[in-house]
Amino acid sequence: MHKTEAINIIERTFSNSFAESEFTLFIKNLLNDIDTTKYNEYRGNLIKDSFKDHIRQYKRIGKYTDPKGESLDVLVIEVKDQTKLDKARTSLRNFVINHLENFEKDYALAAFYSNSDHGADWRFSYVKLEYKTEVSEGKLKQSKELTPAKRYSFLVGKHEQAHTAKKQLLPLLENIYNNPTIEELEEAFSIEKVTDEFFEQYKGLFIKLSEHFEHDTNGLKEQLAEADIDIPRFTKKLLGQIVFLYFIQKKGWLGVPKNEKWGKGDKKYLQNLYYEAVDNGHNFFGYYLQRLFYKALAHKHADKGIPGYYKKLHCKVPFLNGGLFEADYDWKNSGITIPNDLFRNQEKVKKSGDIGTGVLDVFDRYNFTIKEDEPLEKEVAVDPEMLGKVFENMLEVTERKSKGAFYTPREIVHYMCQESLIHYLDNSINDNPSTYLELGGSQVYLVGNEIKYGQKSLMSEQKHIIVPKEDIDIFIRKGFFALENDQRVLREGKETKTYRFQLPESIRLNADLIDKKLADIKICDPAIGSGAFPVGMLHELVNAQLVLKQYISNKYLKKKLEILNVTKEEIDEQSDKYNYRLKRHTIQESIYGVDIDASATDIARLRMWLSLVVDEEDLDNIEALPNLDYKIVCGNSLVGLPENAMRDLNVEKELEDLKEEFFLANDELYKKDLRTKINGKIRQLLSTAEAFAGYKIDFDYKLYFSEVWHYNGGFDIVIGNPPWLALIGKQLKKYKKVDESKNLKIYKSQYIFNSYMPNLYEFFLQKAYRITKERGILNFIIPDRFGFNESSVELRNFFIKNSILKEIVYKWNFPQIITDTMTFVCQKSKPTNDYGFLIKNDTHSVSIPYKLSEITDDSELIFRSFDSLRTKSLINRVKKNSIPLINHAKSTSGFGALAGLVTKMKENERQMPVLKGSSIGSYVIKEPFYFEFKGENIGGRTRDESKLSIKNKVLLRKTGFPIICAYDKSGYYPEQSLYFFYSISNLISNEFLLLLFNSSLYNWYYKNYLVTNLDSTPQLKNKDLDVFPLRIPSNIEIYNKIGCYIYFLEKTEVSNLIVKSFFKDLSDAMVFELFFPSEIKSAEKEILIHLQGLESISEKLSDAEKLAVINIEFQRLYDPNHPVRNNVETLDSVEEVRIIKDALK
Incomplete structure (x- = not known):
């Protein structure tokens, strides 16, 4: 059978819900001479009672006899519920055993499915009765024992990948001339989905x-x-x-x-x-x-x-x-x-x-399978990447998690490696410190989507662009997939309508230069773990150079092959030889890593060796694996020689020569001698430094990896997932257990740290910066709080002043951790202009362009994320021509009551009514709680009764969304779950604040600008209140009147909901007009101009009189022909209003 046809049969069968017709067709092609005359159906009483709870019916669709005379039955088994496939596996296996024993067979191929999920997820299993030989009373006996079905099963269906089934069954399906033996079928089933x-x-x-x-x-x-x-x-x-x-x-x-x-x-x-x-x-x-x-x-x-x-x-x-x-x-x-x-x-x-x-x-x-760098056609099997994950999870068993280390998912590693290489090549090839980053070429979606084009360019001042960054992007992300297509074009000698070069011309014309930059790169992961990032970088580097190989000049290729220690004749005869030598050279010259856990460095080296083994195809002479002792090193990345320590360059040069010998050494005694010499020299230098520094040092970058500084000035790329460990409380105690040298004081003396909650990742960020060369790239995945927490402002300030930000991406999918994450990419260069960079709200969002000044204009230096460029633009428009609320209103938190002392019911006469967060609704308070207000019952800073007892005040609940804001005239003391305004200028009023904080615009602004994590319960911070945008209307009395209307309607619980709803919608529209006056005027949707003469409700009026005034105004304004009603109801025809309202739905 032709391969394409075979693949189609497998995919139709195993990539979809179970279909008996497709399965039968597959079986007939797999087992050429199957006897389908033995077809039988079994249901009802033909099902053994012990299996009736599990089996609805089953069919024997044929009998197969292999070339050796061994027989096999093919079964289709419908179970009563899809969950039986997992929860009743023993019973299902025993059911097949029972069938085989009844029919005197030893083998079966069986499809298990259920109609409860329309056969969406099903199992294709090979089952056999195994005969175990054992000795009993001096005689050999055989007993039947079934090999576990799970061991020989493919989990298939519309929700499963069929790659494993395709890969293993394809050779049997293609071979139409020979019937497969039972042994061959068993071999095809000796794999299962790795879970x-x-x-x-x-x-x-x-x-x-x-x-x-x-x-x-x-x-x-x-x-x-x-x-x-x-x-x-x-x-x-x-x-x-x-x-x-x-x-x-x-x-x-x-x-x-x-x-x-x-x-x-x-x-x-x-x-x-x-x-x-x-x-x-x-x-x-x-x-x-x-x-x-x-x-x-x-x-x-x-x-x-x-x-x-x-x-x-x-x-x-x-x-x-x-x-x-x-x-x-x-x-x-x-x-x-x-x-x-x-x-x-x-x-x-x-x-x-x-x-x-x-x-x-x-x-x-x-x-x-050794291959861990296949793209979408990934085998579902234990590969080195899976092994790395297992080993890092194993490290958790021995306190790995207590060090804040977590395995990084493959997709994140893949993206970060590619992103790092793109920036590295752009920096090293194009000498272009541009005023603004090119933002118009493409928007890259991070998870499986195509590149989107069309956004306006923000580029200004390009300097000597040799290879445009967008071309580098295509080369790194898609070059390997274009390889086969472009090779065909080269063979044809020209482009055709069908086949055109997919690799950009600038890449092809500058292949020598790009290849040289890739070959010379130096990369380090300072917390290497199982080696996910170095292995990922290795694959990217090798693939990129394989893409370039067909374009590099003969002169350059000759030099490159000499360096790789391989001849052109050898690679012409065996192309894998080039891959192997390239990978080996990259490991020797480009990859470095450190980890404090020796087991982590063991597995990282193992993965490097396996990556070599996969490409070693020399069947005459298998080359010895290199020694990686001084490439992947066990040590504390954060504690090294003092920056001002004297360095012995002669000894370091001796060490470099010895390490180069050691890398290739393969004689045990010679290696032992070299290792003794190297370690002795290193220990001597470290001991001298320890005496000077006053603390223990077991590792230093410039000593262990001195060649990187001598020839490169530092690492071109520092990449990784540093430990995330808060060094406080229980975590600190755990850390001290695993860090016997108690280095926390040393860290604090050498690095910026936040006194509130110092975290290891902060120290690693700074160490990474120090070991990165000038104009090199730093790319870390870290907790997202670095981007916006107040405690990280000093560290953000350091990177803003000392690096060029490239890209920040929030909300990566990191299954085994609760902490939200971000990737942070920067270039080690002091900024000289108002450059541009990108922030993504999450992995599925488009890149949002920023200028540096947009960050530095904010005193907290927050790296804000937005879901779209439109949202960011609207936020800026709202802020423009606005003033911070703190200029006219001061707020604070309520008093802090000790736990359990605030009660729902009044328990004694000393208790006074107080308000909690749950005491308020929108606009009004609901019911008070009770508390004995005296010093020993109070915690926190707010104790000033002159503030707390203010008669008329606006209250806001601290947590939740939307904002809950109420007006209180009782004088009750607010508790710490509430904020309140205690000082308001005479230019604004409580009623005006009430309208603002209950408006759609303020809620939208809060959600999109101030809330840092919508996936958890939003918390309104006091500093957030200070920066809400304020515009003071010239006709504020109209806002005050509408505020009084709504407050009264809510307080008196007026039953006419239409009246309430109308005035709330009206107030919302008035706030929109306050912030977007020209847009609303252009759309002829003005409202305020039609509210002149609105009657007020003074405190002198009775409730009945107030209600009468409100009803009169309602009847007037709600008239179908009145412009206020028409404009309020059609206000979302104004684009800004529509965007904001849609975002809140």
């Missing part, structure tokens, strides 16, 4: 192994202590070693016959090695695994003159180098063992019902 279950089972393995090692009596702990390694790290390393071998055995590198090439090995080598150990009565770890790790893989072998052949294992084994398989203990003499049943057993997994909780049992249930 959190993998982590849970992996954590179980970690705990079991750790507990075993903790109780070891062979001196393991003592030996590890000498090497400064604890049991958790040793356990994680062991699991990492095994996982690594799972990856490389998939490449056929293990168990390779001595006369075969690499790639021809046993793809279940570890599993078969285990069975060999069991068959020979040996301990798998003690007798086999240690020898494989520390003898076979850690050394070069050429027994019998055959490169790679190791006679003790009777096969070829690759020399991996790098340090992963270097022993941390005396493995030959330690006597350490791990029970075989920790590798394989028959225990049942509680949640899933799977059989086997050993290391090999768990890993066998999942597919491993």
